[in-house]
Amino acid sequence: LCAVNQSGIAAAVALDNGTTRLISRAGGAVELDVAFDGGVDDVANAAALNSTRRRCFYRPHADGSPSNRFPSATVVRASREARCVAIGYRDGTIQVFDLVQRKVCRRICAHGTVVSEIVVNPVHPRL
16 A cells, blocks of 8 residues: 555555556545556546546566566665655566556566565656
8 A cells, every 4th residue: 555645546556467456635535547558447437438437558668578467566666856665576567657647657677576665756657
């Protein structure tokens, strides 16, 4: 669980199935689900979209290739300055989700082991 408190999102929760759930500030409802494959489920607007989840596919460029198709999300960190959330996975992949554009804007497969911590530098908002 990670406090976000920006762009209408209160918190982010890493789930074992590779999904990261973004919780809305308005009533604590689920707003978006960000999948390991870069897909985004717009859960909040599902009722307005004929009761089906809208799946917006985005295939971010990745350096290297993940060893497991849907590894567990292990850590989530928000960067207030960069208006994004970084999601670390068991296979060493890191995805950066842009809270304003509501899409995965970067995917990095540079680690050989579990991502257990993500540090955000407050002076230079880089992950």
